Amino acid sequence: KKQMWPGMEVKNIQFSTIAANPVTKIVEARSAFGRAVIVDQTQCEIQIYPFYELINANKGRNQSIGIYSAPAGKINLGVSVQNFIEGACPESTKGGIYEGDMKRMIYASNALQTNFVLPNGFIIRDHELICKPQIFNALGLDCDSFIPLNGLSKAFVFDAQHPHIMDIEFEDGRVIRPTSLPKLAMHGPVLVQNGEDVSKKVLYRPNPDSEAPYSLDPDNPHHQSILRLPKGAVEGCEVNYPPPTTMTSFTAFGIHQDKRIIFVSMFEELRHQGKGTNSGITLFEMADLLLNHLDAQQAILGGGSADTQQFLRGDQPQFMVAPFRTRPFGQGGRAEVEGVRGLGAIIAVLAN
Numbered sequence: 001k002k003q004m005w006p007g008m009e010v011k012n013i014q015f016s017t018i019a020a021n022p023v024t025k026i027v028e029a030r031s032a033f034g035r036a037v038i039v040d041q042t043q044c045e046i047q048i049y050p051f052y053e054l055i056n057a058n059k060g061r062n063q064s065i066g067i068y069s070a071p072a073g074k075i076n077l078g079v080s081v082q083n084f085i086e087g088a089c090p091e092s093t094k095g096g097i098y099e100g101d102m103k104r105m106i107y108a109s110n111a112l113q114t115n116f117v118l119p120n121g122f123i124i125r126d127h128e129l130i131c132k133p134q135i136f137n138a139l140g141l142d143c144d145s146f147i148p149l150n151g152l153s154k155a156f157v158f159d160a161q162h163p164h165i166m167d168i169e170f171e172d173g174r175v176i177r178p179t180s181l182p183k184l185a186m187h188g189p190v191l192v193q194n195g196e197d198v199s200k201k202v203l204y205r206p207n208p209d210s211e212a213p214y215s216l217d218p219d220n221p222h223h224q225s226i227l228r229l230p231k232g233a234v235e236g237c238e239v240n241y242p243p244p245t246t247m248t249s250f251t252a253f254g255i256h257q258d259k260r261i262i263f264v265s266m267f268e269e270l271r272h273q274g275k276g277t278n279s280g281i282t283l284f285e286m287a288d289l290l291l292n293h294l295d296a297q298q299a300i301l302g303g304g305s306a307d308t309q310q311f312l313r314g315d316q317p318q319f320m321v322a323p324f325r326t327r328p329f330g331q332g333g334r335a336e337v338e339g340v341r342g343l344g345a346i347i348a349v350l351a352n
Contacts, residue, residue, distance in 0.1 A: 038261070046261065048123050048345055085105060163298075192290050243283040
């Protein structure tokens, strides 16, 4: 570990295990590498920058630009971490990102749970709820219709004096409690709560009524199956992949026992077009890493797979290379092109 800026500690992480692949049952070695950045909010500033083109994007049946019909290069409406720190598309953030912010930026990573795929994730910035809006009939990545936020969700609150995880209850996209929102927060499934591993409670929700390849055979689960959102309300603790078997790259956010904020990204090996790897970690292994190696008392999961990107000033940006995926409406096949994924929002640490 090393101290890089006042209020920031950096730990490089090497993960390796020899275990049975949960899908193939074959005993094999797996590995991943990553970095944990531990920040004292009283000495650094944390900010979230949303990219509204992606957040508002209608990926519906009748749109000429959307995931069902557009070429792969057209669906990537967000901004990668690398392009972000190099100043690409700053006008897509509400209120802009100022040159002074860029000069002070010492860390950046993805800030959304699955980029508004499942559930309809959200961030809170300047006490404002930011999620896919019904006014645009904006769809999630695997949705056929708009699904508003409903039920109880968890939000990680970046409060310098009292960082914590809070409940936010929604009804048809409206917040019904609490009556006032925090200044800065982000949504995600909870991995660690009150010093205990609760990752086994994260729910996996395939569509039981859909046809292959959208649903999984419970007797022969495949961690790379394409999943489809079921109809109805979407609760805030669900993911669209099976947590015990999905081995990939992940970002997570935790609260250290001394109230510092933990940013951790774990990367599998580079993925080549059309091929997976035998590396990476599972959601459960990320929870263990946070609790038992990084002393997190509270933690939520961020984005995974090619959402996982991280910049630390003084180092080259790290990110997962993976295919962008597109498919015609209602069909399982996806055309693929390799690249670095654009993100719906980026979280950054700025030096005071």
